[in-house]
Amino acid sequence: MSKLRETKGQKLFNVIEKNAVPILFIIICAIGIPFSGYSLNYLGQEIITRIGRNSFLIIALLIPIMAGMGLNFGMTLGAMAGQIGLIFITDWKIGGIPGMILAMIISTPISAILGWMCGKILNMAKGREMVTSYIIGFFINGVYQLIVLYGMGPVIPIKDPALVLPRGYGIRNTVNLIGIRRSMDNVLAIRIFGLSIPVLTLVVIAMLCFFIIWFKKTKLGQDMRAVGQDMEVARAAGIKVEHTRIVSIVISTILAGYGMIIYLQNMGTLNTYNSHMQIGMFSIAALLVGGATVNKASIGNVFLGVTLFHVMFIVSPMAGKNLIGQAQLGEFFRVFVSYGVITLALVLYEIRKRRARYKTGRLLAQDQADMKEVDV
Amino acid sequence: MIKIRQFIHSFGWPRIIIGLFLLSLFIIAPFVGVKISTSLSDTLIRFGMNGVMVLAMVPMIHSGCGLNFGLPLGIIAGLLGGTLSIQFGFTGGTSFLMAIILATPFGILFGWGYGKLLNRVKGGEMMIATYVGFSSVAFMCMMWLLLPYNHPTMVWGYTGSGLRTTISTEGFYLHALNNFLQFRIGEKFLFPTGMILFFALMAFLVWAFLHTKTGTAMTAVGSNPVFARASGINIDRTRTMSVIMSTWLGAIGILVYQQSFGFIQLYMGPFYMALPAVSAILIGGASVNKASIANVVIGTFLFQGILTMTPSVMNSIIHTDMSEVIRIVVSNGMILYALTRKAEVSR
Numbered sequence: 001m002s003k004l005r006e007t008k009g010q011k012l013f014n015v016i017e018k019n020a021v022p023i024l025f026i027i028i029c030a031i032g033i034p035f036s037g038y039s040l041n042y043l044g045q046e047i048i049t050r051i052g053r054n055s056f057l058i059i060a061l062l063i064p065i066m067a068g069m070g071l072n073f074g075m076t077l078g079a080m081a082g083q084i085g086l087i088f089i090t091d092w093k094i095g096g097i098p099g100m101i102l103a104m105i106i107s108t109p110i111s112a113i114l115g116w117m118c119g120k121i122l123n124m125a126k127g128r129e130m131v132t133s134y135i136i137g138f139f140i141n142g143v144y145q146l147i148v149l150y151g152m153g154p155v156i157p158i159k160d161p162a163l164v165l166p167r168g169y170g171i172r173n174t175v176n177l178i179g180i181r182r183s184m185d186n187v188l189a190i191r192i193f194g195l196s197i198p199v200l201t202l203v204v205i206a207m208l209c210f211f212i213i214w215f216k217k218t219k220l221g222q223d224m225r226a227v228g229q230d231m232e233v234a235r236a237a238g239i240k241v242e243h244t245r246i247v248s249i250v251i252s253t254i255l256a257g258y259g260m261i262i263y264l265q266n267m268g269t270l271n272t273y274n275s276h277m278q279i280g281m282f283s284i285a286a287l288l289v290g291g292a293t294v295n296k297a298s299i300g301n302v303f304l305g306v307t308l309f310h311v312m313f314i315v316s317p318m319a320g321k322n323l324i325g326q327a328q329l330g331e332f333f334r335v336f337v338s339y340g341v342i343t344l345a346l347v348l349y350e351i352r353k354r355r356a357r358y359k360t361g362r363l364l365a366q367d368q369a370d371m372k373e374v375d376v
Numbered sequence: 377m378i379k380i381r382q383f384i385h386s387f388g389w390p391r392i393i394i395g396l397f398l399l400s401l402f403i404i405a406p407f408v409g410v411k412i413s414t415s416l417s418d419t420l421i422r423f424g425m426n427g428v429m430v431l432a433m434v435p436m437i438h439s440g441c442g443l444n445f446g447l448p449l450g451i452i453a454g455l456l457g458g459t460l461s462i463q464f465g466f467t468g469g470t471s472f473l474m475a476i477i478l479a480t481p482f483g484i485l486f487g488w489g490y491g492k493l494l495n496r497v498k499g500g501e502m503m504i505a506t507y508v509g510f511s512s513v514a515f516m517c518m519m520w521l522l523l524p525y526n527h528p529t530m531v532w533g534y535t536g537s538g539l540r541t542t543i544s545t546e547g548f549y550l551h552a553l554n555n556f557l558q559f560r561i562g563e564k565f566l567f568p569t570g571m572i573l574f575f576a577l578m579a580f581l582v583w584a585f586l587h588t589k590t591g592t593a594m595t596a597v598g599s600n601p602v603f604a605r606a607s608g609i610n611i612d613r614t615r616t617m618s619v620i621m622s623t624w625l626g627a628i629g630i631l632v633y634q635q636s637f638g639f640i641q642l643y644m645g646p647f648y649m650a651l652p653a654v655s656a657i658l659i660g661g662a663s664v665n666k667a668s669i670a671n672v673v674i675g676t677f678l679f680q681g682i683l684t685m686t687p688s689v690m691n692s693i694i695h696t697d698m699s700e701v702i703r704i705v706v707s708n709g710m711i712l713y714a715l716t717r718k719a720e721v722s723r
Contacts, residue, residue: 124716131445131502132715135708138651142704150698326538329521336514343507350497350504 021345022291025308028337029315035322036315043311045195050310051303052185052201053266057259057283058302059208060252065297066216067248068228071284074118074133074249078256079276080144081110086180086261086270087152087171091160095179097187100261103180107257114140115253119246126231130294130346137280148272171272181268201262208255209299224248228295285309285338288345295349312337387661390713391678394659394706398678401685408692413565415685421554422680424571425636426656428578429629429649430676432622433657437667438586439618440598441494443658443711446505447650448513449490450626453482455516458631458640459539462548463527472549472635479627486512487623491616506650513647520642543640552635571636578628579669585621594618598665629653655679655707658714682706 064072085103094102118136125132152158153169165172185198215221223244226234235241264270290305313334320330405412436444457479466474497504520539525531530543556570585591596604597614605611634640660675687699
C-alpha cells in the first residue's frame with residue numbers, strides 16, 4: 001500500500017498529537033518542580049520508591065491491551081484477591097518473604113476465578129469492555145465487602161483480635177502489615193549517592209518485563225495480538241477468540257494480585273475497604289500519562305508514566321501551597337489531573353479511531369487520482 | 377404457560393428477583409416490628425427526591441447516547457444554581473425557583489459542550505461520560521475553593537472564603553416542595569404532595585417532548601441513525617439537544633434532592649451519584665438504548681424501596697446493617713446485566 005502524502009506541518013502535528021499527554025505532563029512537572037521547592041535528591045528517592053511500588057501493577061494492564069480489550073478497569077479484582085491473601089497471612093502471623101509468597105499463593109486461585117468470570121462477562125459485552133470491566137470492579141467490591149466485612153469471623157475463622165472489628169466480626173478498616181512491611185524492598189537494598197534502591201523489587205519487576213516480552217512472542221501472545229487486531233479475521237484463522245480473551249484477563253488479574261501485594265508491602269498498611277478501589281484508577285492514569293493508548297501500550301510507557309505521574313503527584317500539593325497558599329488546592333488539582341488525563345486519553349483514542357477511517361478514505365482517493373493521471 | 381415465559385423473558389430475571397425481594401421485605405416488615413406506613417412514606421419521599429435525576433437518563437438513552445454516566449455534570453450545574461441563589465440572598469420558596477432559573481444557563485452550557493464532545497466519540501460514550509463526570513467533579517472541587525462566594529452561611533468560618541463541604545438549605549429552600557399541599561394519613565404516613573407533583577410535571581414534560589416532532593426525531597436517531605440521516609434529521613444536533621436536556625434535568629434533579637435532604641453536598645459529594653440513577657432506570661425495565669417514563673417510575677420506586685426497606689428489616693432480623701453491601705451488589709449487578717444483553721446491543 002502506498003503512503004499518504006502529507007505536508008511537514010501535518011507530520012509535526014501528528015507527532016505532537018500522538019504524544020500530547022506525555023508532553024503536557026512534562027510541562028506540568030517542569031512548572032511544578034521549582035515551585036514545590038523539593039530538592040532533586042528527595043524527588044529522586046520518591047520516584048525510585050514509587051517505581052518499585054507501582055510498576056508491577058501497571059505492567060499487569062499490558063496484556064488485555066494487547067488482546068484488544070482496552071484498559072482493564074477490572075484489575076481491582078486482582079487487587080482484592082491480593083488483599084484477601086494479605087489478611088490471611090497477617091492472621092496466621094507469617095511475615096517476611098515467606099509470608100509474601102504465601103499471600104501470592106492464596107491470591108492466585110481467587111484471582112484466576114474472578115478473572116475467568118470477568119472474561120466471561122466481557123465476552124458478552126464486546127465493544128464496551130471498558131465500561132463493563134469498570135462496573136464489574138464495583139460489583140465485586142460489593143461481594144468483597146460482604147465477605148470481608150460480614151463473612152470474616154463467623155464463617156471464615158480469623159483468630160487475631162487485632163484484625164477483627166470490636167463488634168466481633170469483620171476486618172478493621174486499616175490492617176497493619178507489620179510482618180511483611182518492606183520485607184521485599186529491604187532485601188539486597190543498596191545505597192547509591194544517598195538514594196536507597198530496593199534491588200530485589202526492581203529485579204522482580206525486570207523479570208516481569210522480560211516475561212511480557214517473551215510472552216508476546218509465544219503462540220498465545222501472537223494469538224492475542226491477532227484477536228486485538230481483528231476478532232473476525234482471528235476467528236477465521238482458527239484462533240479461539242473467546243478463550244484467548246478470557247486467558248488475557250485471567251493473566252492480568254493474577255498479575256494485579258501480585259502487584260497489589262508488592263504495593264502493600266511497601267506501604268505497610270492496608271486500607272481494607274479503599275486500597276483496591278484507588279489503585280485501578282491510579283495505575284491506569286499512570287500508564288496513559290506514559291503515552292499509552294487504549295489499544296497500544298509498551299513497557300516504556302509504564303516507566304515513563306510512573307515517573308511523570310508521580311512527580312506530578314508529589315509536587316502538586318506543595319506547589320499549590322507555594323503558588324496560591326492552599327495545599328488543599330494542589331491535592332484537588334492532582335485528583336483532577338488523574339481523572340482528566342484518563343478522559344483526555346479516551347477521547348483522543350475515539351477521535352483517532354475516526355480519523356484513521358478518514359485517512360483510509362483519503363488514501364483510496366489519492367490512489368485513484370494517481371491512477372487517473374497515469375491514464376491521461 | 378408460554379405467555380408467562382414470554383413475560384419473564386421480556387421483563388428479565390433480575391427485575392423479577394428484585395421485585396420479589398422488595399415484596400418479601402414488605403411482607404416480613406410487620407412481623408419484625410417495622411411499621412409499613414413509615415416505610416411506605418419514606419419510600420415515597422425518596423422516590424420524589426431521586427425521581428427527576430432518574431428521569432435525566434431518558435433523553436440520552438432515547439437519542440442513542442447510552443446511559444448517562446455523566447450525570448455529575450448536570451448535578452454541578454444544579455449546585456451552581458443552588459449556591460448562587462443563596463449567595464444572591466434569596467430565601468424561602470423564592471430561592472428554590474431562583475436556583476432552578478440560575479441553574480438553567482449552566483445546564484444548557486455544560487450540556488452543549490458535553491454533547492459536542494459525545495458527538496465526536498460515538499460508540500464510546502459511556503466510558504467517556506463516566507470520566508467526564510469524574511473530572512468535572514474534581515475540577516469543581518478546585519473551583520468551590522476559588523470562586524468568590526462570601527455568603528456567611530456557605531463559606532468556611534475562619535478564612536471567610538471557600539465553600540463548606542455541606543451547606544444547610546434551612547432558611548432557604550428546605551422542604552420547599554415537600555411541604556406544598558403535604559398531607560398525613562394516620563400517624564406515620566406523610567405524603568409529599570408537592571414533590572410528587574413536581575416529578576409528575578417533569579415526567580409529563582419529558583413525555584410530551586418525546587411526542588413532539590423533535591422528540592420523535594430523537595427516538596429515530598437512537599433506534600436507527602442511518603434511517604434517521606436518510607430522512608433528513610441532523611443527527612449531531614439532535615444528540616446534542618438530548619444531552620442538554622439530560623444535563624438540565626440532572627441540575628433540577630439535584631435541587632429537588634437537596635430541598636428534601638436539607639443539605640447541599642459540594643466537593644466529592646456528586647462523585648458517585650450517577651450509579652444509583654443509572655441502576656434505578658435499568659431496574660425499571662429500561663435497556664441501554666430504550667427507556668420510557670414508566671421505566672423511570674417503576675425503577676425509582678423499586679430501587680428506593682429496597683434502599684429504605686433493607687436497613688430497617690435486615691436490622692430487625694439479624695441485627696446487622698447489610699444494606700450498603702446489598703445496595704452495591706444490586707445496583708451494579710443490574711448495570712452489568714444491562715450492559716451484557718446481546719439482543720439489545722445489536723438492535
